[in-house]
Amino acid sequence: MTIDHDTLRHLSDASVAVELETEDMTLNIGPQHPSTHGVLRLVAKVDGERARDVQPAIGYMHRGYEKLAEVRTYPQITAFINRIDWVSGYANEVPFIAAAEKLMEIEVPERAQYIRLILTEMARIASHMIFMASYPLELGAATPLFFALRDRERVLDLLESVTGGRFHPNFNRIGGVKPAAGAGPTQKKASQDLPKGFLAGTHDAMDKLLATCDELESLIAGNEIFQARTKGIGVLPGEIAADFGVSGPNLRASGIAFDLRRHTDFLPYDQFEFDVPTGRNGDCWDRWWVRLEEIRQAARIIQQAVDAIPSGALQAKVPKIIKVPKGEVYVRAENPKGEMGYYLVSEGGQGPYRLKIRSASFSNISILPWILEGVLVPDIIAILGSLDFVLGDVDR
Amino acid sequence: MDTIISFFQDNFWALLVVKLIAIAGLIPVSGLLIGFGELKLSAKMQSRVGPYFAGGRWGWAQLLADGIKFIQKEDIIPADADRQVFRWAPALVMLSTVGLFVVIPFWPGGIVQDLDVGIFYALAISSLSTIGVLMAGWSSANKYSLMGGLRAAGQLIAYELPMVLAVIGVVIMAGTMSLGGIVEAQRSFAIFGLETGLVISPFFFAQILGFVIFFIASLAEMSRIPFDMPIAESELVTGFLTEYSGFRFLFFFLAEFANMFTMSAIAVTLFLGGYLGPGIEQFPFLGPVYLASKVAVLVFFMIWFRWTFPRFREDQLQNLAWKWLVPLGLLNIVVTGIFKVVA
Amino acid sequence: MTTSPSETTDTGAGSFADWVGEVASAVGSEDWSADHGTAKVMVAADAWHAALSTAKLELGLVFFSYLSAIDWANDVAVGDPPAEPVDERYEVLAGVADLAEGRIVHFSTTLPKDGASLPSITDVYAGANWHEREATEMFDIAFEGHPNPVKLYLPDAFEGHPLQKTYPLLSREVKPWPGTVDVEPMPEVADPEAPSTENPEA
Numbered sequence: 001m002t003i004d005h006d007t008l009r010h011l012s013d014a015s016v017a018v019e020l021e022t023e024d025m026t027l028n029i030g031p032q033h034p035s036t037h038g039v040l041r042l043v044a045k046v047d048g049e050r051a052r053d054v055q056p057a058i059g060y061m062h063r064g065y066e067k068l069a070e071v072r073t074y075p076q077i078t079a080f081i082n083r084i085d086w087v088s089g090y091a092n093e094v095p096f097i098a099a100a101e102k103l104m105e106i107e108v109p110e111r112a113q114y115i116r117l118i119l120t121e122m123a124r125i126a127s128h129m130i131f132m133a134s135y136p137l138e139l140g141a142a143t144p145l146f147f148a149l150r151d152r153e154r155v156l157d158l159l160e161s162v163t164g165g166r167f168h169p170n171f172n173r174i175g176g177v178k179p180a181a182g183a184g185p186t187q188k189k190a191s192q193d194l195p196k197g198f199l200a201g202t203h204d205a206m207d208k209l210l211a212t213c214d215e216l217e218s219l220i221a222g223n224e225i226f227q228a229r230t231k232g233i234g235v236l237p238g239e240i241a242a243d244f245g246v247s248g249p250n251l252r253a254s255g256i257a258f259d260l261r262r263h264t265d266f267l268p269y270d271q272f273e274f275d276v277p278t279g280r281n282g283d284c285w286d287r288w289w290v291r292l293e294e295i296r297q298a299a300r301i302i303q304q305a306v307d308a309i310p311s312g313a314l315q316a317k318v319p320k321i322i323k324v325p326k327g328e329v330y331v332r333a334e335n336p337k338g339e340m341g342y343y344l345v346s347e348g349g350q351g352p353y354r355l356k357i358r359s360a361s362f363s364n365i366s367i368l369p370w371i372l373e374g375v376l377v378p379d380i381i382a383i384l385g386s387l388d389f390v391l392g393d394v395d396r
Numbered sequence: 397m398d399t400i401i402s403f404f405q406d407n408f409w410a411l412l413v414v415k416l417i418a419i420a421g422l423i424p425v426s427g428l429l430i431g432f433g434e435l436k437l438s439a440k441m442q443s444r445v446g447p448y449f450a451g452g453r454w455g456w457a458q459l460l461a462d463g464i465k466f467i468q469k470e471d472i473i474p475a476d477a478d479r480q481v482f483r484w485a486p487a488l489v490m491l492s493t494v495g496l497f498v499v500i501p502f503w504p505g506g507i508v509q510d511l512d513v514g515i516f517y518a519l520a521i522s523s524l525s526t527i528g529v530l531m532a533g534w535s536s537a538n539k540y541s542l543m544g545g546l547r548a549a550g551q552l553i554a555y556e557l558p559m560v561l562a563v564i565g566v567v568i569m570a571g572t573m574s575l576g577g578i579v580e581a582q583r584s585f586a587i588f589g590l591e592t593g594l595v596i597s598p599f600f601f602a603q604i605l606g607f608v609i610f611f612i613a614s615l616a617e618m619s620r621i622p623f624d625m626p627i628a629e630s631e632l633v634t635g636f637l638t639e640y641s642g643f644r645f646l647f648f649f650l651a652e653f654a655n656m657f658t659m660s661a662i663a664v665t666l667f668l669g670g671y672l673g674p675g676i677e678q679f680p681f682l683g684p685v686y687l688a689s690k691v692a693v694l695v696f697f698m699i700w701f702r703w704t705f706p707r708f709r710e711d712q713l714q715n716l717a718w719k720w721l722v723p724l725g726l727l728n729i730v731v732t733g734i735f736k737v738v739a
Numbered sequence: 740m741t742t743s744p745s746e747t748t749d750t751g752a753g754s755f756a757d758w759v760g761e762v763a764s765a766v767g768s769e770d771w772s773a774d775h776g777t778a779k780v781m782v783a784a785d786a787w788h789a790a791l792s793t794a795k796l797e798l799g800l801v802f803f804s805y806l807s808a809i810d811w812a813n814d815v816a817v818g819d820p821p822a823e824p825v826d827e828r829y830e831v832l833a834g835v836a837d838l839a840e841g842r843i844v845h846f847s848t849t850l851p852k853d854g855a856s857l858p859s860i861t862d863v864y865a866g867a868n869w870h871e872r873e874a875t876e877m878f879d880i881a882f883e884g885h886p887n888p889v890k891l892y893l894p895d896a897f898e899g900h901p902l903q904k905t906y907p908l909l910s911r912e913v914k915p916w917p918g919t920v921d922v923e924p925m926p927e928v929a930d931p932e933a934p935s936t937e938n939p940e941a
Contacts, residue, residue, distance in 0.1 A: 025539060027539050027540075027543075049543075049710060058891065058892065059890075059891060059892035059893060059894075062892045062893070064901065066902060067817065067901055067902055067906075067908065068908075070817050070818040071817050071818050071908060102775045102776065103775060136706055139706035139707060140621050140622065140624065140705070140706040140707030141621075141703075141704065141705060141706040142438075142442070142703055143441055143442050143703050143704060145442075146442040146443055146444065147442075147443075150443065219704075223704075223705065223706065225622055225705050225706050225707070225708060226706050228708070228709070228712055229706055229707075229708075229709060229712075239801070240865070242801045242802045242803070242838060243801065243803060243864055243865045243866055244803065244864075244865050244866035245802065245803040245804055245805070245864075245866035246866075247802075256838055258802075258838045258841070260841060262841070263840065263841030265776070326822060327774060327775060328774075328775075328777060328779065329774075329775040329776070329777050330777045330834065330843065330845060332804075332843065339804065341804065341805065341834070343805075343807070343832065343834075343845070345809055347819070347820075347821045347822045348822045349818070349819045349822070350819075351818060351819070353809075353818070353819075353821060354809045354810070356805065356807045356809075356832070358804060358805040358834070362869065363803075363804075363805075363866055363869075366866055366868065366869045370865075376709065376710075376711070377543070378625070378709045378710065379709070395892060
């Protein structure tokens, strides 16, 4: 399929001039609205029930992360970086820390890598469970919310037992993960930092989670009304998705089997067997289904990792005051929402000179003007929900 | 004692006052009971507890507390709203619900007014709510409300027709349009010599298609999920109800639950035998008991559907009405007519 | 298998660096680097559009990742200045990747601070639209040919360009940057006699 760039460019960002028009009604969806996942504002010109021209207005959640990172040291940045995509807190920290470690050329111990991987996959489950809960709710089904959140609680309890935080773990340190309290930054002996019963408890929790996935599938997937609301709605062809920078489950639902976990070198994904679910049509149904399958695959990875976790140090030897040598590096990772990248420019100081945060949801919702052209108002909500974005990720 | 009863039976106005008081009392009670049932049942389905603290550990006082809270709220009318229309919209919706209580038979002979055109009147009165909803949507001076109101108008008009067609089958079988007469007609049928007309009437088996159509259409008339596009909480905030607060919102709210009762009662009367049950001859006071239990079964199904399904999109909804329910309803009439003539 | 970052660049460095060199020569640039596993190709500002077109159409880098800028300045209002004096300039970066092997190339170009302007690449990558708007409002870089160059994040009435190094953070004006402050030493350092608080085996 060839892309008509003129049309694409025109549709991807037409102007938001508000004129006095007599045919179309300008409907403001948001920023306070039950279904916009945060403070997203869509200015929609609506003709009856059909949207003619939808422009997102973002920036209500802009917190100035990149500017803030220039005045903070690396450990301080780790404390707030997990608030970018707040439903999958832990997954935001890992690529940033990996970037700093690459510049310092530090070798992260294996046990720490495994722990990071397990917690990242738990963050993936947490994020996708929020999607499982809220998406049927936007379409009118209120009950899957409770089942999905109940299972999310299992994962959050596990995260809390390890890191002390449910949403904002702040668990990474340069060189590894947070060591046991009292052991300080250097390890005198291999200390088992994971709490007692964590590994067995995780295994059980994953079994229960897989059972709930089956429950959710039978409750939602077989429902004809749900299928009628999502199949064939919001079709996103793979080429257009790549052109806009859409990544993660949205890209995979459009048929492109690209998963950064297969190309990540700072986490040991190549030790585990897992499938990359890929959709066929790129409609809302595929985006829902891909995320459901990803929960299953994440549970599978966690179970394998928990069985295979090696013993060892939790953190490499690093100096007390962290100074990252001069250099530039870009690290990208497969976050639950898509590709998250950190371009780190260091001038040898205690903090970055420039930190560019490439967040997944920002690119994911840049296709809204294109994909929402000419759809019915209820379908706007269905498509918006299926993209699964979080405003913190969009606005940083 | 006998003089008192005969006084009430002879004096038209006294009887009327008694009936009005009874209906006025029944509306909030039915609304509250069904509302409470919805809260608790939905909680059970979602593995939560539901109202717990209001009134002991059962939470039975939750809706009472909500009602009192609503009554004491400030009356807010948007500045741009059409004030008179805004005020009268909830009244019209409540009127259509209240008007239905007039023709529901509670026990043999226990009907407020046994109109000859009972079911015709019932259908006509229930469609008044369409006007009320449109009034609410238009007068709120809010784009969301307007969209909700227009969606409601389309939906409610579309689903009137299947409802009427489903009812015609029953009328053919019963031979009368009066609701009291329809219930009585369900009494004396026997299948294999068994007096089955007393609990589940043969109308249910003979008119199963009509029953299904009527049930689906009544869900749409009440704007309940899967047909709640007019309200569509996640899209239109609350659709045509968005600008209503306080006592006016309570009216809509109560009207919805009372409407669940009346629609179910009509369905029970038409298809399930109304107040009929074992021992109805000797103990007429069992009539309301049987009616209430059958209504409870139907209400349970309504609640169950509401919490399980997502909602239809407007065009899918219209598709269902015009392309499926109307032809099936016509088919039902034809088949019923043939059987009535032949058998 | 433990992979340290330096190992990766060493064992794969040969083929990785070769590949970056190929990309650079395909867009006609001699200036590139493959340090730390990051492929960076420097192009001149007037070759920017052509380089990115080549990247998409010939090199198979169809995935648009991001576009942003770095403000190289010696007088900074926030944070620390660079270690050694640098040429004051804007460096615009665009990351594009392929979908087969997951390799990403960062194209970089240099713009002067005054009147910084670059041709827009929205006709090559549609996704550059929002990223260019962000760069405009954050750095004051104009993109010629952009279909809708209005502010993205900031309110319409906002004055100034926040990510420029000369843009101050007000809270740092009120109370200056304290530098490294170790508020409380680690327990081991504070009291070496204290019993260990390690968790037993999981």
